[in-house]
Amino acid sequence: MNELAGKHIVLGLSGGVACYKSAELCRALIKEGATVQVVMTEAAAQFITPVTMQALSNRTVYGSQWDAREANNMPHINLSREADAILVAPCSADFIARLAQGRADELLSLLCLARPAQQVPLLLAPAMNREMWAHPATQRNLAQVAQDGATVLAVGNGDQACGETGDGRMLEPAELLEEVIAFFTPKVLAGQKVLVTAGPTFEAIDPVRGITNHSSGKMGFAIARAAREAGAEVTLVAGPVHLPTPRGVHRINVQSAQKMLEAVVPRAQVATVFIATAAVADWRPATQAEQKIKKDGSGQTPVLGFVENPDILATVAQSQHALVGDLFCVGFAAESHDLLAHASAKRERKGVPLLVGNIGPATFGQDDNALLLVDAQGHRELPRASKRALARQLVAEIALRLPVPRV
Ligand code: C5P
Numbered sequence: 001m002n003e004l005a006g007k008h009i010v011l012g013l014s015g016g017v018a019c020y021k022s023a024e025l026c027r028a029l030i031k032e033g034a035t036v037q038v039v040m041t042e043a044a045a046q047f048i049t050p051v052t053m054q055a056l057s058n059r060t061v062y063g064s065q066w067d068a069r070e071a072n073n074m075p076h077i078n079l080s081r082e083a084d085a086i087l088v089a090p091c092s093a094d095f096i097a098r099l100a101q102g103r104a105d106e107l108l109s110l111l112c113l114a115r116p117a118q119q120v121p122l123l124l125a126p127a128m129n130r131e132m133w134a135h136p137a138t139q140r141n142l143a144q145v146a147q148d149g150a151t152v153l154a155v156g157n158g159d160q161a162c163g164e165t166g167d168g169r170m171l172e173p174a175e176l177l178e179e180v181i182a183f184f185t186p187k188v189l190a191g192q193k194v195l196v197t198a199g200p201t202f203e204a205i206d207p208v209r210g211i212t213n214h215s216s217g218k219m220g221f222a223i224a225r226a227a228r229e230a231g232a233e234v235t236l237v238a239g240p241v242h243l244p245t246p247r248g249v250h251r252i253n254v255q256s257a258q259k260m261l262e263a264v265v266p267r268a269q270v271a272t273v274f275i276a277t278a279a280v281a282d283w284r285p286a287t288q289a290e291q292k293i294k295k296d297g298s299g300q301t302p303v304l305g306f307v308e309n310p311d312i313l314a315t316v317a318q319s320q321h322a323l324v325g326d327l328f329c330v331g332f333a334a335e336s337h338d339l340l341a342h343a344s345a346k347r348e349r350k351g352v353p354l355l356v357g358n359i360g361p362a363t364f365g366q367d368d369n370a371l372l373l374v375d376a377q378g379h380r381e382l383p384r385a386s387k388r389a390l391a392r393q394l395v396a397e398i399a400l401r402l403p404v405p406r407v
Contacts (some may be wrong), residue, residue: 003181005033010079011054012088012108014095015043017161018127022089023048024172026056032177037079039063039108042096065107076107080115087180088112090127090170093138099124099150100141122150123183125176130166153179178225178247185392187231188399194232195271197264197278197312199239201257205304206289213279214364217241220277220390224249230395232273236393237263239278253285255382257281257309268316268327273398275330276313279364284309317351328353328402334360343374354401356394373397 013022015105029036038053038061050061060069067075080086088095088108095109099133104110112122124145130139133155146152153176156169171179198220204210224236225246232250237260245251256262257280268274286305293302316322317329329352335342336359342359357372370384371394382393 002033004029004184006317007034007084007184008037008082008179009034010037010039010083010086010111011057011269012086012091012112013040013044013048014088014090014092014108015041016090016092016127017046017047018090019047021119021170021173023052023056025089025176026053026371028173028177029180030057030179035059037062037083039079039111041106041108043092043094044090062107065110066350067107075383076104076114080111080120083115083120085121085123085180085183086115087123087125087176088113089123089125089176091124093126093132093135093141096124096126096138099148100144117149121183123153123180124150125153125170125179126155126168126407127170128168129160129162130164130168133166133168135257137146151183152208175247180228182247183230185226188396189227189273190231192227192273192402193271194224194227194234194273194275195237195264195267196220196227196234196275197237197239197260197280198224199241199243200279201239201260201281201309202255203257203281203284203309204255204288205285206291206293208292211281211283211285212240213281215239215241216365217277218365219358219363219368219369219387219391220275221246222387223275223277223394226391226395227273227275229392230399235267235271237267237278248368257284257312261310261312261315264312264316265319268319269321271327273328273330273396273402274313274322275315275332276316277332278312279334280312281309283307312352313352316342325403328398330398331355333357334363334384336360339372340374340379343372344379347374354398375401 013019026036036057038057040063054061063077098109116394155167155173157167159165166224199217200213200215202210202212221243228234228248236249236251252263254263283306286307313331321327327378331350331352333343333346339357343355347355355374363369368386373380
């Protein structure tokens, strides 16, 4: 999607075995449209060669503050002034200590210190052994660099190159890419608490069978990701889907509509935005057999009775919190035809300010979609695009409709 088009990123590598991931990260940033200028410390060059990084970034790599290739012999000024952000990945314990002290005796720390801090953000992706990470000196230095304006990204947990297991692994390249994209996203939902439902529900018949539908959850997951990138605190209540949880999103897995309702209701009371994308089953079997219903050879088929499921969106939209205007509710409608008429009618029936219509068969399981936004003022089409792009547009549309916070 070229989500980093036009961005120029200085990718700094300090010494750590996670340098091997920086090659992949460099490619990922470029694939999203960024230009990448690599700067390496001497220690980083012990782990990965400048040749590799030059080939991947298609630019000569800088490693010394005495680099005479720059006409003014000031690479620390030139490189930092051109950047939209400096990302140090991996950022070693030693490099964090150097930043905390404002050291400037090698190029990477020098250019971090020399950057115009208001215009050029500094992002750090720490990477180190778990004991080094937990050491009070490291934690003290991290607090200091954060206070000085750096954005310290999370670390991963798991197996470490040293053979130990714990906190301190550098995030994976794909995770770092998500963080960089999120960092550049305008924070139009800052301070908002967004609750999203996504995916199908599964209504059990017996312990091994049930009724579900083809909803993939992709739209709802994309919305949860976009809302988080826009600065919201996001909770995602997901039916049974095989999708990774977007970074920074709190996910709650449920199966049935009833369990989805139970997960949603208390959380909706403290949310400011509720987006119901889940394809909730309208009915569930009236009884759920405790044991598998067996075929007995008589040719008799089981008779299933059904009861209606609760309407989660309508329930939330009728809650006091929503009625007084503290919760903005957004519904989805998957239709097969007459989208505008059905979506408008559904908006009224559900009592929500915004209803998003889409054509069911054209969206279930797909990576792209087209949306029709219907509110009290009229309607607006968001033409066919990836669910990711549409999610970002929808988040911007929701932000425009939110009440100005009361003081
Ligand atoms: O009534 P219908 O299923 O077409 O409405 C779709 C909208 O209502 C979606 O936003 C869906 O998530 C929500 N819904 C719900 N609980 C139900 C049925 C639908 O929250 N039981």
